[in-house]
Amino acid sequence: MPEHDLETLLAEAVHVANNYPAVANGVDDSLHEYLRYAVLRLLEGDADQRSPAVDVTVGYGRDAAMADNWRSTVPWWDEMPVQEDCTRFRVFYPDDVAHIPRAVGDVMSALGAWRVWSGDAVDIGTYEYQSRREVHYCWPLGHPVEDRLDERLERDTQAVATDGGCAGDVRAREAVSDQAQTGGLEARTQRAIDEEMDVSLLAKGGQYEVRSASGSIYDVDIIAETCTCPDYQKREPDGGCKHLRRVDHEIKHGRVPRPDGRLPV
Structure with a gap:
């Protein structure tokens, strides 16, 4: 995994924590939320760090919740059982692209997610699926990359404030x-x-x-x-x-x- 890809991911997750803290309101695993929203922003081109070479759309949710709703409709869980406490990413891209876009593989590798399925896009959910393919990745809660993000956020919050005190934790600013x-x-x-x-x-x-x-x-x-x-x-x-x-x-x-x-x- 190239270190610069991990740095790009962590930098975007810090940006999310500082500028979009509401994404983690009401959840216990805020680091997980910051990182998966950072993945969406990077791959869909909303982040400054990366512009996608192809039209990519990202969806995500808990693997168990998806299985509860869709297991009888699609074969996604036939070869691999439901992954408890995992996020499943659905990444869509045009079907005239011969291979999974490199940016997708780079970001998912940096995140520590593994590929679990790929094929023609399925008409499930609210995504545009016609003339598109999708590839799925699973990523567990509590992955070590969350610790790297936590260290980065802790380091940032230790910066000395202008009045001589310490800056407040970005994860609590919206309280x-x-x-x-x-x-x-x-x-x-x-x-x-x-x-x-x-x-x-x-x-x-x-x-x-x-x-x-x-x-x-x-x-x-x-x-x-x-x-x-x-x-x-x-x-x-x-x-x-x-x-x-x-x-x-x-x-x-x-x-x-x-x-x-x-x-x-």
Whole structure:
């Protein structure tokens, strides 16, 4: 793995932590979130460090959540079992490109992810799949590259502030009073906000993953206003189930990417 590729990845992850900290709000593994969002920015050309040679689109989510939804439809898990506590990246590129774009391999190698599937793009999720191929990579939570990022962030936060003190941790700059943000909300929405849940973008187009404190995982489509939870499936509660309400709240407060995959500036 070329050291400059790792440096490029870490530099972009630091940029994400400093400028888009909301991507990791509400999750325990903020380093993992910064790195996988950095991968998306590098490969889609949103980062200054790299301009993609071909049109690449990146999607990602927990491998187990994807398997729960799509295992009966696609053969992705036939040769390799579900990887618990792993992110699965879906990387799309034009089918007239003979090989997987080199930039994709470079970034995934720097990340420490391994290739698990490739083939014609599948009409699952909300991505453009016609005349495209996709390649999948898995990357585990707690990978050593997260430690490298943690060291980089710790080093940066030890810089002496102008008043002689130490600069604050970039991962805590977005902390605000829950009371200030949730005042005046109706009871059901308030309960949805108070309940312990982790929300992350599963796919562009409004697909979100919600992980409850009990370990249950549900998929929310904020555009179609649907959820895979039992409450929604049974009765489609007026105003949406608690998972829809929570995703809506997280988006409005800039804590997760918007449905188009981008974060508010």
